[in-house]
Amino acid sequence: MKNSRRRFLKIAGLSFLGLAGSRMLPSSSAEAATAPAEERPVYRNGERAFNARHWGMVINTRAFDNAEIFAAVISACHKYHNVPDIASKQEVKWIWKAGYHETFTDQLDNYPAKSVVERHYPLLCNHCVNPACVRVCPTQATFRRSDGIVAMDYHRCIGCRYCMAGCPFGARSFNFRDPRPFVADVNSAFPTRMRGVVEKCTFCSELLAVGEMPLCVKASNGTIAFGDLSDPNSKVRKLLAENFTLRRKPTLGTEPSVYYII
Amino acid sequence: MIEKVLKGPISFYAWLAVLGGVISLGAMVYLLQLFLGLRITDLSRDVSWGFYIAQFTYLVGVAASAVMLVLPAYFHHYKQFKKMIILGEFMAIAAVVMCMLFIVVDMGQPQRVLNVILHPTPNSIMFWDMTVLTGYLLLNVVIGWVTLEAERHQVDPPKWIKFFIYLSVFWAFSIHTVTAFLYAGIPGRHYWLTAIMAARFLASAFCSGPAILLLLAFLLKRITGFEPGKDAVRTLSKIIAYAMGINVFFYALEVFTAFYSQIPGHMHPMVALFSGHDGHSLWVNAWMWTAAVLALVSLLLMALPSTRDNEQLLPFTLAILVLATWIDKGLGMLIGGFTPNTFEQITVYSPSIAELTIGLGIYAIGALILSLLWKIALDVKREAGTF
Numbered sequence: 001m002k003n004s005r006r007r008f009l010k011i012a013g014l015s016f017l018g019l020a021g022s023r024m025l026p027s028s029s030a031e032a033a034t035a036p037a038e039e040r041p042v043y044r045n046g047e048r049a050f051n052a053r054h055w056g057m058v059i060n061t062r063a064f065d066n067a068e069i070f071a072a073v074i075s076a077c078h079k080y081h082n083v084p085d086i087a088s089k090q091e092v093k094w095i096w097k098a099g100y101h102e103t104f105t106d107q108l109d110n111y112p113a114k115s116v117v118e119r120h121y122p123l124l125c126n127h128c129v130n131p132a133c134v135r136v137c138p139t140q141a142t143f144r145r146s147d148g149i150v151a152m153d154y155h156r157c158i159g160c161r162y163c164m165a166g167c168p169f170g171a172r173s174f175n176f177r178d179p180r181p182f183v184a185d186v187n188s189a190f191p192t193r194m195r196g197v198v199e200k201c202t203f204c205s206e207l208l209a210v211g212e213m214p215l216c217v218k219a220s221n222g223t224i225a226f227g228d229l230s231d232p233n234s235k236v237r238k239l240l241a242e243n244f245t246l247r248r249k250p251t252l253g254t255e256p257s258v259y260y261i262i
Numbered sequence: 263m264i265e266k267v268l269k270g271p272i273s274f275y276a277w278l279a280v281l282g283g284v285i286s287l288g289a290m291v292y293l294l295q296l297f298l299g300l301r302i303t304d305l306s307r308d309v310s311w312g313f314y315i316a317q318f319t320y321l322v323g324v325a326a327s328a329v330m331l332v333l334p335a336y337f338h339h340y341k342q343f344k345k346m347i348i349l350g351e352f353m354a355i356a357a358v359v360m361c362m363l364f365i366v367v368d369m370g371q372p373q374r375v376l377n378v379i380l381h382p383t384p385n386s387i388m389f390w391d392m393t394v395l396t397g398y399l400l401l402n403v404v405i406g407w408v409t410l411e412a413e414r415h416q417v418d419p420p421k422w423i424k425f426f427i428y429l430s431v432f433w434a435f436s437i438h439t440v441t442a443f444l445y446a447g448i449p450g451r452h453y454w455l456t457a458i459m460a461a462r463f464l465a466s467a468f469c470s471g472p473a474i475l476l477l478l479a480f481l482l483k484r485i486t487g488f489e490p491g492k493d494a495v496r497t498l499s500k501i502i503a504y505a506m507g508i509n510v511f512f513y514a515l516e517v518f519t520a521f522y523s524q525i526p527g528h529m530h531p532m533v534a535l536f537s538g539h540d541g542h543s544l545w546v547n548a549w550m551w552t553a554a555v556l557a558l559v560s561l562l563l564m565a566l567p568s569t570r571d572n573e574q575l576l577p578f579t580l581a582i583l584v585l586a587t588w589i590d591k592g593l594g595m596l597i598g599g600f601t602p603n604t605f606e607q608i609t610v611y612s613p614s615i616a617e618l619t620i621g622l623g624i625y626a627i628g629a630l631i632l633s634l635l636w637k638i639a640l641d642v643k644r645e646a647g648t649f
Binding site for chain 2 (some may be wrong): 091173175196
């Protein structure tokens with residue numbers, strides 16, 4: 001009994017060593033080395049891609065404020081990105097319309113200019129330079145790309161919603177239910193999401209990759225400018241130099257990349 | 263030792279059956295949530311955490327509170343606690359398991375939970391919380407089991423366990439500190455953005471946890487005749503009194519900073535919690551006032567030696583203390599963090615029936631674990647003559 005167990009262990013150990021050793025034999029490693037380097041997958045930007053070091057957005061709220069433009073921008077974004085139309089407090093939204101005090105909660109001016117306080121403002125993810133959502137995410141399902149875009153991996157997200165607590169701008173939505181029945185016309189060019197994950201505006205990173213501007217920019221009739229904030233000659237930087245702008249909650253130090261011309 | 267759960271009075275198994283029933287009910291509702299999503303909760307885009315995360319937070323405190331027995335017993339050689347220590351350690355195990363379950367039921371994609379380990383992210387406090395909670399669970403399992411085994415054989419526990427016991431003292435502080443950091447490091451949630459959060463959490467844990475332990479010990483005495491020891495009860499009551507005093511004091515500090523500085527962001531959550539918003543009261547207002555009154559009454563009754571040592575009154579005092587701390591941490595903490603929301607608007611949240619049922623199921627799982635572990639501990643004590 002004892003003897004046979006010992007023999008069994010011996011044989012098992014030897015065969016394990018044999019298996020492990022064969023993996024390390026020169027023949028198998030030589031095979032890997034001869035594989036052409038080009039075949040290994042590498043991430044490269046497409047030839048048509050728009051590139052920047054820090055994507056940012058400047059919204060001319062003076063010109064933006066009418067119902068048609070809001071409807072055009074919101075539906076362009078939501079239709080393309082398969083954002084479900086759920087009418088409850090468990091709604092999902094990427095870009096939406098809000099009043100002055102909801103938008104700029106720190107502007108507690110008693111006698112604000114009438115035109116400013118009566119205006120509506122488009123809200124979306126600020127793609128912060130120092131994003132709290134990225135800092136708190138336990139799985140790196142949300143992350144900041146080298147071009148400044150704060151992106152989401154819907155397949156890695158565990159739905160803990162820490163990012164929603166972390167985001168001071170209420171930019172994130174959670175799929176409390178399966179969103180697909182609430183998408184009227186599914187756009188097969190962009191993935192739908194499943195229940196239990198968080199989503200938000202992507203700055204249309206998927207379109208920038210093929211050389212197209214974000215949908216809200218295209219639908220905005222020139223009232224939203226989009227460009228490289230790190231480039232002093234970019235259109236966005238020129239607009240910032242010429243106009244008075246506000247960012248939402250700048251004192252929190254998240255450094256939003258979305259500017260509002262007031 | 264595990265065989266001890268196989269031999270017991272009918273009433274014990276009837277109790278387990280009742281718990282099993284409650285657990286099944288919770289499990290069925292959880293299955294529903296798994297298939298339908300978190301839509302069956304009252305959580306929303308603006309109030310994205312609620313009852314589940316609040317219970318998790320409260321129970322981390324209960325788990326950490328075992329240290330209030332371990333520390334005096336091992337650092338100050340306070341022998342009177344030695345008899346009860348195993349109850350505290352086993353309660354910590356039940357509490358940590360409940361914490362973990364409350365996290366899992368809050369997740370939108372629980373089947374992906376291992377992503378936290380597959381993609382470890384040290385900058386996320388959630389990662390550290392998972393680490394310290396798992397560590398604390400293991401520590402208590404090992405310490406509880408090894409010391410009980412030694413008690414059973416009527417020998418001193420092995421020397422190496424001392425290291426883990428000392429480690430568990432610091433570890434207990436760490437679990438609740440890290441849990442507080444989940445909240446206290448978030449920009450833009452005024453009610454949570456306070457340096458005193460971890461200290462408040464610990465103070466509230468060190469009064470409510472031992473209070474729950476004492477209440478359960480009194481119940482145990484009625485059922486089994488196990489005598490925790492008069493001195494032990496009196497000392498633990500004193501510890502509860504001090505911790506509750508510090509807890510109330512810390513909350514007063516928050517109130518002072520908010521209302522003396524008059525900074526609107528600091529005042530808004532407290533105003534919302536206690537008196538509503540724009541003239542509309544919220545359902546939580548009555549709860550918060552109840553908590554405030556019960557906290558002060560229980561503090562007074564715990565502070566005065568005559569009422570604290572009154573054995574008839576003590577269970578009542580402890581019960582209202584537990585209720586007060588539970589409302590503060592298990593309701594107000596989370597609602598206050600999300601009210602007003604990031605747009606300075608009010609979105610009302612009140613836990614749905616589904617949330618409460620699932621929560622009840624998890625509490626029943628905790629009670630089941632506690633019943634089994636305490637049964638083992640008491641039977642071992644009976645045999646060893648340390649009952």
